[in-house]
Amino acid sequence: MGGKPFGRPPGGAEEPGRAAPEAQECGAGGPEHTRRRGQGQLEAQVLAALHRAPGPAGAGWVRERLGGDLAYTTVMTILSRLHAKQAVTRERSGRAYLWSPAADEAGLAALRMRRVLDGEPDRDAVLTSFVSALSAQDEQLLRALLDRAADEDPGTDEARGG
Numbered sequence: 001m002g003g004k005p006f007g008r009p010p011g012g013a014e015e016p017g018r019a020a021p022e023a024q025e026c027g028a029g030g031p032e033h034t035r036r037r038g039q040g041q042l043e044a045q046v047l048a049a050l051h052r053a054p055g056p057a058g059a060g061w062v063r064e065r066l067g068g069d070l071a072y073t074t075v076m077t078i079l080s081r082l083h084a085k086q087a088v089t090r091e092r093s094g095r096a097y098l099w100s101p102a103a104d105e106a107g108l109a110a111l112r113m114r115r116v117l118d119g120e121p122d123r124d125a126v127l128t129s130f131v132s133a134l135s136a137q138d139e140q141l142l143r144a145l146l147d148r149a150a151d152e153d154p155g156t157d158e159a160r161g162g
Helices: 039-051 059-065 073-083 105-118 123-132 136-152 152-157
Strands: 088-093 096-101
Touching: 039 059, 039 073, 039 096, 059 073, 059 096, 073 096, 073 136, 105 123
Parallel strands: none
Antiparallel strands: 088 096
């Protein structure tokens, strides 16, 4: 539960054992209506609905925005899984919870990247492999971001040996 990705993995690849995108539900109505959506797709749809909410939203509100074809308990399960992954926050409102996205899409992608890195025993090897595979443009962007971070926190420069 804790280490699964949010939404679809990079490059659109599906998880092993998961139905291909063509076999998943694409929306309400029509012949696709009887097909099941994958968990990652549901998580992405729930997060998208929460991002469109004017403020913290209840599970019923989220369910309505998803077309209402899902059981309330399914929406609650997805919200609970997202909460366990720290992708959403919740606050009590009477006997129910109100849910909010914990971060924007970039923040959620960064959380996924940190989770992968935290799950590997050799961080140095993982980061080395990641950086060596960056395009020249992405490498320049990463260097600029690291330089900016060092300027904002002078202690970082000393820690890097610079």
